[in-house]
Ligand SMILES: [Fe+2]
């Protein structure tokens with residue numbers, strides 16, 4: 368049990384708008400919520416690189432290939448930066464990079480529903496940049512205000528890089544929208560595939576206890592529904608401007624409140640998919656991670672041992 | 684025999700909680716605690732900082748000692764930058780406006796009323 372006096376002082380710090388550092392005292396609930404959030408965020412960045420990675424060799428031009436490759440590199444980099452934060456927080460539990468990565472393979476950490484889905488066409492690669500990065504940017508921009516200073520600082524860097532992802536995704540989408548009928552219908556089909564997963568992406572209308580506690584601790588500042596509304600409000604007009612449609616007949620904005628009505632995604636199906644890794648691509652992508660993490664472990668160990676030996680040499 | 688020459692510490696200051704630590708210079712000191720005190724007196728007599736780091740100079744492994752460790756320069760990296768994409772005229776063709784991440788960030792961090 369945490370010391371009630373220290374906990375009260377901690378909450379007063381948050382109330383004053385103070386930012387918390389990794390080395391500051393924090394209630395164990397705050398630490399655990401941060402670990403859960405940042406671990407999931409970091410792993411999602413890494414798993415999120417896979418659907419687009421599949422399109423790097425098949426990109427239509429050398430410039431698109433360079434750009435997509437650069438984006439994939441960025442996402443893996445975001446994963447690294449965020450895992451470092453989760454590792455610092457996990458220190459009292461004696462868990463480092465290897466353990467946090469083992470969790471993916473053992474199914475102990477979830478990653479975003481969108482990265483369990485297939486990306487069957489080039490338009491999907493564009494729509495991922497457009498809608499998935501677009502949604503992630505909305506969430507990450509909110510986290511710039513997070514009470515946990517290392518997270519907020521790292522997000523400044525990440526959001527700056529996401530700016531390129533946003534422009535790149537829109538550029539691919541615009542090129543297809545200005546293209547032939549076949550290109551436009553490929554784009555429309557990709558939007559049809561990604562819209563429902565994006566409605567799920569922001570989480571349930573009624574937030575779970577953990578998310579509510581994260582708001583109280585000012586780790587995050589907006590509710591799931593507020594984030595989803597901001598996303599719909601930005602992206603529905605953009606998709607419609609392209610002369611395309613959204614696969615939801617219920618989409619309608621209330622002129623008085625500005626709030627959007629929408630069809631609920633299949634919550635049960637997506638929840639099961641994220642929990643059991645039972646989505647169309649979940650197992651194939653986890654297998655890639657397993658290959659990188661487990662089957663290459665001997666390489667990491669060998670390099671580590673060689674470095675230790677070299678350091679022991681006289682004159683080193 | 685103990686040398687009276689103090690080791691060198693590189694000094695980093697953090698302006699506010701949401702900034703990164705920035706290198707400001709170096710000082711000599713006999714130990715890390717005194718290095719912090721000396722750094723405070725040498726570099727932060729006027730500027731307010733929320734944190735100071737001192738790092739033993741020989742703990743720093745610099746890329747500049749071998750250019751092979753530096754990122755390649757001269758390449759065209761515009762495809763990696765938001766400015767490498769001019770989407771605005773294309774959005775305009777569809778009677779819509781280009782969007783920037785700055786405006787999203789502003790909306791998401793606007794203080795709630
Ligand atoms: Fe990212």
Ligand SMILES: [Fe+2]
Nearest residue numbers: 442500529532
């Ligand atoms: Fe991204």
